[in-house]
Amino acid sequence: PGHRRRGPFAIAGVIAVGIAIVAAALATTSSPATPDGPPYGILRPTDGGTEITIPALWAGRKSDGSMVGGLEPATIWVGTGATGGFTTDLASVEAKGGGPAWLAASASAAVLSTLYAGTDPSAAVVRFGIPGPIDGPSAGGILTVGALAARLAVPLDPRVSMTGTISPDGSIGPVAGVPTKIRAAQAAGFTTVVIPLANRMGYPDGGDTAVDLVDWGRSIGMTVLPVADVGDAFTAFTGRPIIPAAKIGRAHV
Numbered sequence: 033p034g035h036r037r038r039g040p041f042a043i044a045g046v047i048a049v050g051i052a053i054v055a056a057a058l059a060t061t062s063s064p065a066t067p068d069g070p071p072y073g074i075l076r077p078t079d080g081g082t083e084i085t086i087p088a089l090w091a092g093r094k095s096d097g098s099m100v101g102g103l104e105p106a107t108i109w110v111g112t113g114a115t116g117g118f119t120t121d122l123a124s125v126e127a128k129g130g131g132p133a134w135l136a137a138s139a140s141a142a143v144l145s146t147l148y149a150g151t152d153p154s155a156a157v158v159r160f161g162i163p164g165p166i167d168g169p170s171a172g173g174i175l176t177v178g179a180l181a182a183r184l185a186v187p188l189d190p191r192v193s194m195t196g197t198i199s200p201d202g203s204i205g206p207v208a209g210v211p212t213k214i215r216a217a218q219a220a221g222f223t224t225v226v227i228p229l230a231n232r233m234g235y236p237d238g239g240d241t242a243v244d245l246v247d248w249g250r251s252i253g254m255t256v257l258p259v260a261d262v263g264d265a266f267t268a269f270t271g272r273p274i275i276p277a278a279k280i281g282r283a284h285v
Contacts, residue, residue, distance in 0.1 A: 064190060064221035072105070073188030073269070075181070081111025081157070082185060086178035087193045088171035089216060089225070091209025099209060099238075101216030103193065107161040108175065110145075110182045118146070121159030131167025138175055140198050145179035148202070148262060148276045170207035172198030173226070177265050180274070188269040193217045194226035202262045202276065204228045210245060211236035214254055224255040226268045232258045 064072060064087065076083045086108065091101040113119050120142040122135055130138075142158035158179055173196035181188050195213045197205035210231045217225045233242040249256030259265045266274045 071190050073181075073190040073192075075185060075187050079109065079111065081109050082182045083107060083109045084178050084182045084188070086174050086188070087217075087220070087222070088166075088174055089193055089195045089213040090166060090168065090170070091212040091216070099212040101209060101212040103216060103220055104162060104164075104166050104171070106171065106175065106178075108141075108178045108182055109159045109161075110179055111157050112155040113157040117155075118143075118153040119157045121157065124159065124161045128162050129165030130162055131165075133169045134162075134167050134171065137169045137172035137198060140172055140200070141175035141179050144176050144198060144200075144202055144262065145183055148176075148180050148266075148274065149183040151183055169197045170195050172196070173204045173228075173262065173265055176202075176262050177269055180262070180266060181270065184274075186270050186272065189224070189271075191222055192224040192226060192269050193220075193222045194265060194269075196226070196228040196231075196259070196265070198262070204259055204261055204265060206230040210234050211248070214245070214249060214252075214256060218252065218254050222254075224257060224268070225249070226257045226259055226265050229258040229260045 072085055072087050074084065084107070085105050088104040088106045089101065090104060091099060094100050120139050122130070122138055125135060125138060138160045146153050146156045146158070160175070174194040176198050177194065178188065195207050195210060197207060199205050206228045210227050211234050214225045227245065232245055234245045235242055236245070236248050246256045246258065257268050259268060263274050263276070
């Protein structure tokens with residue numbers, strides 16, 4: 033299933049300096065920017081932790097049955113808590129109209145990113161933010177990648193977006209409307225879209241015959257990268273591999 037828009041259409045010292053240098057470098061490149069905020073993928077030290085904004089793709093149907101897509105600039109903040117105990121703060125998301133599937137995806141992203149990073153879960157805090165109402169599970173993958181990047185202080189390539197659900201074992205699951213989301217990413221200025229491996233074959237532009245979306249993406253000037261799990265997705269956004277610091281499995285989530 034894809035996202036459905038509802039309603040009308042502290043890191044200090046060396047780490048902070050490193051983040052500032054990377055942010056300045058990426059800010060000089062031509063890349064998509066959030067409508068009223070900082071560029072996607074840039075790490076921002078704030079409130080004793082690190083914040084990042086990620087582009088969550090969505091797709092749905094208009095009243096005439098045709099597909100429409102777009103993206104939601106979602107924010108993720110990670111840090112540590114003074115009182116102890118793993119905390120996922122979804123209050124802002126609920127207040128802005130985040131639906132149950134989005135809330136579940138956010139909670140899963142918080143847990144998995146903490147395990148992948150090797151952070152002590154008894155002190156980890158993750159909170160999320162969205163600008164308006166949205167629902168659906170297909171941002172689970174990019175929410176996990178974003179939270180992991182913030183936790184490891186690794187910026188994301190601002191030219192890359194993603195769609196795909198997140199599973200308890202870290203695998204990226206299939207979603208609906210992938211060609212529409214690729215078109216939406218292209219319209220917003222992105223050059224690359226990470227998709228679930230299970231969605232490599234699709235039906236772009238209302239066609240009746242399944243085509244390889246990697247080839248189709250290339251034909252419209254887009255790079256489409258199918259991935260199997262969070263590790264693959266993280267590498268697509270950062271250029272560096274990652275091995276989970278903790279054993280990931282259903283028993284841990």
